Amino acid sequence: MLARILLLVATLSIPGASRAEQTEAEKAGFASRLTIYLAKGAPDACGPGCDRWIAIEGQVDNDAASRVRRFLAGVKDTQRPIYLHSPGGNVEQSYVIGRLLRSRKAVARVGQTIVTACAAGTQVDAACLKTKNAGGEIEAELTTYHAMCNSACGYLFLGATSREVAPDAALAVHNSRLVFAIHGHPPAALLAEFRQRRTAAADRDRTAYISAMGISRELDDLIHTVKFENLHVLTRTELDRFGIDTRSLAETMWRLEKGTTPYVSKFAMLKNEIGPSFRTMEWRLYCDNKNRVPLMFAAEIDEAAIGKRTIVMTADAAPNEEAGGLSVRAGKYEMWSGSLDFGKFRAIMASRSLHVREITRKPDETADTTKFDIDATGLPSAWRQLEANCPPATAAPKSPWPSAPLPGRGT
Structure with missing residues (x-):
C-alpha cells in the first residue's frame, strides 16, 4: 500500500498544482505565460511625477516566479510602480x-499597459509579445479601465506593501481547484483521500499566506465560499475592510468617452465620514461651447448628511477662482452643472490637483464641510484627445446630466 501511495504522489502534477483558472472567454486578451517588462509613458502617465513602471500581465504559468525573480533582480528602482493585468x-x-x-516593498496597482508599437487589438500576438520580451524600456500608455487582477493574480497583488485598485478596475477572487495529472488506475478511495489531504493543505497554505501579508482573515473566509466556477469582484468597502486598499479616496484616470456628445471624465470613491461605505462621484468636461467649457459633477447622496449641499472647486494655479454652486438632488444622486471660462479652465489644466469642498448647511444654520483633492495631472492629455473628437460646432448637453450610470461597486 505504501508503494502504491508513493507511486500516486510521484505521478501527480507538481504535486497537485493549485490553480485559479478562468474560462476561455475570460482568458481572451491574455498571453498564456506571465509577461514582465519595463514601460515608459508620457509625463505623469502613472501618477504625478511618474512616467516609468513595470508591467506584469497574462496567465501565471508554472515557471512564472523564476522569471519574475530574475527580472526584478535587474531593476534597482524599487519604487517604480508595478501594474498588474491578469486573469489568474x-x-x-x-x-x-x-x-x-x-521583500522589495513594492507598489502595486491594477492596470493595463498598452504598448505603442503594437497595433490596436494586437497586445498579445506573437510580434507584440516578442517586443515585450526583448528587454529595455517600451513606449506605452496606461489604463485602469476594465483592468483586472483575478484569482491567483490577487495573491500576487497582496504581496505588495502599497496596493491600489482604481474604481474602474477589478480585483476578483474565488476558490481554487487542484489539477492532477494521474497515470494508471489508482483505487478511487486512495485518490479521494489524497485529494482531500491536498485540498486541506492548499487551504492551510492560503490562510497562512493571507495572514502573512497582513490581510484580514475575512478575505480567506470569503474566498472559501466562492465556487471555482464563479468570481466575486471585491467591493470598495471590502477592499478597505480587508486591509487591501485602505485609501479614503480612490480615483480613476481622466478618460475620453467617445460618442455623439464626447467628454472626458473621472470617477472617485470617497469614504463616508460616518460608517464604512463609500460614495461614487464623477466629473465630466465637454467640448467648449461659445468659449466656455461645460463642467458637470454628480455624486451619490450621503444619506447621513441632512441639509442643502454646495459643491466648490478650485485649482492650484488659481486658488481664488471658484467653480460650483448648489447641487440638485435627483434620485440617489446630487448633481451640479455649469461652465468654465477659459481662464478657470486653463488654471485647472495647469494644476496638479483640483481642490473640492462639499458644504452641507443644516436646518439649524450650522454647516459641515468635507474637503478632498482629486488628481488633475492626466487632464491635459485627455483634453487633447477630446479636442480631436469634438464636432465642428458643439451644442451644450441637452440634459442637466447624461443618462450613463455611475459605477455600481460603491459599497
Missing part, C-alpha cells in the same frame, strides 16, 4: 511572486 493561473507561483514583491 498557478496559485503556488503567485505566492512566491507575492513574497518577492513584499
Whole structure:
C-alpha cells in the first residue's frame, strides 16, 4: 500500500498544482505565460511625477516566479510602480511572486499597459509579445479601465506593501481547484483521500499566506465560499475592510468617452465620514461651447448628511477662482452643472490637483464641510484627445446630466 501511495504522489502534477483558472472567454486578451517588462509613458502617465513602471500581465504559468525573480533582480528602482493585468493561473507561483514583491516593498496597482508599437487589438500576438520580451524600456500608455487582477493574480497583488485598485478596475477572487495529472488506475478511495489531504493543505497554505501579508482573515473566509466556477469582484468597502486598499479616496484616470456628445471624465470613491461605505462621484468636461467649457459633477447622496449641499472647486494655479454652486438632488444622486471660462479652465489644466469642498448647511444654520483633492495631472492629455473628437460646432448637453450610470461597486 505504501508503494502504491508513493507511486500516486510521484505521478501527480507538481504535486497537485493549485490553480485559479478562468474560462476561455475570460482568458481572451491574455498571453498564456506571465509577461514582465519595463514601460515608459508620457509625463505623469502613472501618477504625478511618474512616467516609468513595470508591467506584469497574462496567465501565471508554472515557471512564472523564476522569471519574475530574475527580472526584478535587474531593476534597482524599487519604487517604480508595478501594474498588474491578469486573469489568474498557478496559485503556488503567485505566492512566491507575492513574497518577492513584499521583500522589495513594492507598489502595486491594477492596470493595463498598452504598448505603442503594437497595433490596436494586437497586445498579445506573437510580434507584440516578442517586443515585450526583448528587454529595455517600451513606449506605452496606461489604463485602469476594465483592468483586472483575478484569482491567483490577487495573491500576487497582496504581496505588495502599497496596493491600489482604481474604481474602474477589478480585483476578483474565488476558490481554487487542484489539477492532477494521474497515470494508471489508482483505487478511487486512495485518490479521494489524497485529494482531500491536498485540498486541506492548499487551504492551510492560503490562510497562512493571507495572514502573512497582513490581510484580514475575512478575505480567506470569503474566498472559501466562492465556487471555482464563479468570481466575486471585491467591493470598495471590502477592499478597505480587508486591509487591501485602505485609501479614503480612490480615483480613476481622466478618460475620453467617445460618442455623439464626447467628454472626458473621472470617477472617485470617497469614504463616508460616518460608517464604512463609500460614495461614487464623477466629473465630466465637454467640448467648449461659445468659449466656455461645460463642467458637470454628480455624486451619490450621503444619506447621513441632512441639509442643502454646495459643491466648490478650485485649482492650484488659481486658488481664488471658484467653480460650483448648489447641487440638485435627483434620485440617489446630487448633481451640479455649469461652465468654465477659459481662464478657470486653463488654471485647472495647469494644476496638479483640483481642490473640492462639499458644504452641507443644516436646518439649524450650522454647516459641515468635507474637503478632498482629486488628481488633475492626466487632464491635459485627455483634453487633447477630446479636442480631436469634438464636432465642428458643439451644442451644450441637452440634459442637466447624461443618462450613463455611475459605477455600481460603491459599497
